[in-house]
Amino acid sequence: MKEPLPFDHRPDTALGDALRGVLDPGDAAPFVARVLARAEQVRVLSWDAVLARWARPGVAAALVVSLTAGYLVGRATAAPPAAVRPTVADILIAPPAHPGEVEVVLASVIGNN
Amino acid sequence: MADLQPPPQAARIAQQDEADLVARAVAGEREAFGILVERYAGVARRVARAVLGNPEDADDAAQDAMLSALVKLEQYDPRRPFGPWLLRIVANAATDRRRRRAVRRVEPLDVGLTAGGPRPDTTAERRALSERLRQALAELPERRRIAVVLFDVEGYSHAEIAPILGIPEGTVRSEVFHARRRLRVLLADWKEEG
Numbered sequence: 001m002k003e004p005l006p007f008d009h010r011p012d013t014a015l016g017d018a019l020r021g022v023l024d025p026g027d028a029a030p031f032v033a034r035v036l037a038r039a040e041q042v043r044v045l046s047w048d049a050v051l052a053r054w055a056r057p058g059v060a061a062a063l064v065v066s067l068t069a070g071y072l073v074g075r076a077t078a079a080p081p082a083a084v085r086p087t088v089a090d091i092l093i094a095p096p097a098h099p100g101e102v103e104v105v106l107a108s109v110i111g112n113n
Numbered sequence: 114m115a116d117l118q119p120p121p122q123a124a125r126i127a128q129q130d131e132a133d134l135v136a137r138a139v140a141g142e143r144e145a146f147g148i149l150v151e152r153y154a155g156v157a158r159r160v161a162r163a164v165l166g167n168p169e170d171a172d173d174a175a176q177d178a179m180l181s182a183l184v185k186l187e188q189y190d191p192r193r194p195f196g197p198w199l200l201r202i203v204a205n206a207a208t209d210r211r212r213r214r215a216v217r218r219v220e221p222l223d224v225g226l227t228a229g230g231p232r233p234d235t236t237a238e239r240r241a242l243s244e245r246l247r248q249a250l251a252e253l254p255e256r257r258r259i260a261v262v263l264f265d266v267e268g269y270s271h272a273e274i275a276p277i278l279g280i281p282e283g284t285v286r287s288e289v290f291h292a293r294r295r296l297r298v299l300l301a302d303w304k305e306e307g
Contacts, residue, residue, distance in 0.1 A: 008290075009271065015296055016265035021239075022246045023262065025158035028151065031172055035150050035179045036143070042180050043141075 132191035139186045150179055153196065156267050157203045163262040164207035166251055170214065171207065178206035194273070201277045204259055211255075242300075249299045253292050260285055261292035 025031070086094075137145035157178060162171035182189075182202050189198055250258055256278055263269040263277065264285075271289070275282040 011265045011268055012293060012297075013265075015261075015293060015300065016268075018242070018246055018300060019250070019262060019266045019296070020159070022243050022250065023159040023162045023266065025155065025162060025168060025172065028154040028158075031158065031176070032147070032151050032154050034172075035154070035176050036147055038176060038180055039143070039146060039150075039183055042183060 128194050131195040135186055135189055135191060135195060138183070146183060149195070149199075153179075153199055156196070156200065159266060160200055160203050160259060160262060161207040163250060163258050164204065164255055165211050165214075166247070170210060174207040174210045175203060177210070178203040181206065197269070197273050197277045200263070200269075201279070204277060208255065245299060246296065249296055253295060256280070257288045257292040260288035261296065264289045265293070 131149070134145045134149050138149060154175070157175040158171055161174040161178070162168055165171045165174060178199070182199050185202070189195065250262075253261070259278060260274055263274045264271070269277075271282050271285045274285045274289075278285065278288075280288075
């Protein structure tokens with residue numbers, strides 16, 4: 001047999017056929033069916049993985065949303081904040097809400113005299 | 114050099130066709146993935162068997178590779194041919210499995226690989242030749258084995274094999290050359306003996 005050329009780019013059909021015979025895997029149909037059946041399981045598993053991957057941030061996000069919503073609702077329904085308590089000076093300086101009637105004031109002044 | 118020529122029209126059409134199939138498979142179309150599996154089942158199993166020898170292990174590795182490819186389909190670049198991309202995954206899966214197997218157990222040498230034994234009839238002769246070839250193939254370094262199978266059995270070019278094995282094209286040429294030389298000697302001896 002002739003020594004092959006080092007840069008021979010053509011396939012050697014005799015050798016190729018002999019090797020093909022050695023490596024022949026037989027009927028492809030059962031193999032294909034097996035792969036496709038497993039592929040279905042992989043798809044299901046990958047969906048599960050996607051859901052699992054999203055589950056943790058999803059739960060965290062839901063928790064944050066519910067806490068925020070609770071806070072906002074609670075704040076809206078709670079009593080308004082208590083008014084700032086006036087100091088003594090404020091009370092003394094501030095004009096009375098219902099000034100006394102002039103006749104009563106005068107009568108009391110006259111009565112004293 | 115044939116390797117440097119642009120791909121023929123048929124190859125370009127096939128490449129486009131496969132890019133479409135991959136896109137459809139990524140979109141969840143089972144039939145598209147089925148076509149790809151059918152198309153590459155033979156070569157994937159042969160490459161895996163070239164690495165592993167044992168047909169059952171080879172089929173398991175080829176299956177793992179197909180499923181791994183399904184998971185990674187979105188990473189496939191449709192501008193490149195699909196076959197080499199897939200076969201790289203197959204070769205890696207087979208190599209990984211062989212390494213794990215080597216750790217797990219020490220394989221006994223195949224029996225019945227005796228060279229030059231009695232050959233009572235043609236069927237037995239063919240079987241014996243197959244066994245000798247299988248043994249010779251198993252004795253080659255793994256990369257050389259895959260290279261010669263991809264080149265002489267599957268018809269891939271040196272340029273296409275290079276990315277599959279992750280080595281330069283010149284190294285592929287060298288690997289194919291040395292593998293052929295060893296295997297051709299075996300075939301020639303057999304013919305002369307017959």
